[in-house]
Amino acid sequence: MNFSDLGLSPILVKAVQEANYETPYPIQIEAIPAILQKRDLLGLAQTGSGKTASYILPILEELQKKEVNKSRSVPVLVIVPTRELAAQVEEVVRLFSKYLPRKVKSAAVFGGVSINPQMMKLNGTDILVATPGRLLDLISKNAISISELTTLVLDEADKVLSLGFKMEVDEILNRLPKQRQNILFSATMDEAVEGLIGKLLKNPVKIEIQTEEVTPDLIAQTAYLVDPERKGPLLRYLIQEGNWQQVLVFVSSKRTADNLTGKLNKHGIQTMALHGDKSQGARTEALKQFKAGKLRVLVATDLAARGIDIEALPYVVNYELPRSPKDYIHRIGRTGRAGVEGEAISLITEEDSHHWKVIQKKMKRWVELVDSDNLDF
Structure with missing residues (x-):
């Protein structure tokens, strides 16, 4: 057709x-x-x-x-x-x-x-x-x-x-x-x-x-078990070690978005935040730079990210899990589009374990859980 x-x-x-x-x-x-x-x-x-x-x-x-x-x-x-x-x-x-x-x-x-x-x-x-x-x-x-x-x-x-x-x-x-x-x-x-x-x-x-029709197998999913205080260092390690470019990071609050953006920039990773408290000019500029590949990391809340539609977005990171399995699928569906492979990475704490199991059960797919203690970061 x-x-x-x-x-x-x-x-x-x-x-x-x-x-x-x-x-x-x-x-x-x-x-x-x-x-x-x-x-x-x-x-x-x-x-x-x-x-x-x-x-x-x-x-x-x-x-x-x-x-x-x-x-x-x-x-x-x-x-x-x-x-x-x-x-x-x-x-x-x-x-x-x-x-x-x-x-x-x-x-x-x-x-x-x-x-x-x-x-x-x-x-x-x-x-x-x-x-x-x-x-x-x-x-x-x-x-x-x-x-x-x-x-x-x-x-x-x-x-x-x-x-x-x-x-x-x-x-x-x-x-x-x-x-x-x-x-x-x-x-x-x-x-x-x-x-x-x-x-x-x-x-x-x-x-x-x-749902299965919009979450194709082109999305490679990985999860890392990590202590809450080590999330930031783990994210920096993954971005730098993998030389990731154009990374969309999801967080649950505006405060976390701003804090994480500041820490990533402090470590030399060009990052901007996207959330409801940002001016329209700042939001437009962040999206423009990110879509053009000039911005390495965009940290966004779910609501602010509703309009992000990038055909070949390579990486989506769940720095914090969303409240519902449907929101998880919506997030990771930002990558793996138009026949181009993508990766979805989730950072899971012990407190997240039960909710993470619910998400996997709902999407009928089990994701490899890597113990971050085995990584040198």
Whole structure:
């Protein structure tokens, strides 16, 4: 199966191929034709399943049939939970739309930065990618209108709701026209998401991508048993001894992120932190340098890392384990993509042992546990 078999025009397929998307992922094979048929869609899939392209590509195809937008009324709205994901999705729009004869204008809007520059660039926007709070701010200032929207995408719906945006989402939905296409993606199905699905979707096409399909065997997993006070030295040893470059390190708190970043930099390992207390400029710069391979280590909290999508990321380190097995799979799924092998390393203390067993049981895979006492660091 090729992208050209999914109903996409040759000029759009050209951009896809140039971006090294060789064959479509399972979710793209099912979602693209359904969206082109104007069906509502429910996609249950983890990050890394290829869901962004699965809705951006058919939306770009459909926009080619419409006149150039010259107003502040946006036809396509993508709601996302975080600033990083907003920037990431808008980057995908730009990547795939560059050869299209009917130019597509896109914009990403989010809080944490001045609203005025965002307001000034919104006229004529075809695809608006937005976090809920900033979208409502812009609507209240008459900078944008969603009253004539034709397509709504709610991406990572579970995260949007878990971050406390339910009231904002309800207000947004109340402002939308009744006749529209609705597309919803979520990694999990809890009561809140089910309620939103019932309110939003009409006779949807349902696509569910199993976890195993987005955690390929291309990810080599290793765990190290280590005393809590020796975690930092062990991480430095692994990075330096293995000459690791482009290492994404996950931690559980902003404080740990800052402390670990300081210690790594002190030992000559170029590192930046990514978390919610950083300014948008600092977060954007950290991601830019890391993606370009100019930054050796990026230390991130789970929420801040939602928008990190690097095709050939070689190393992911769980400096601290996440609370749930699903979050673990989400973390390690940042590597081992697009046919490129990757490594996932976890630092396990005695206190983590039971939780680590639960994670392995849930993902149905046992990971070699190396005793770090046998290493010379």
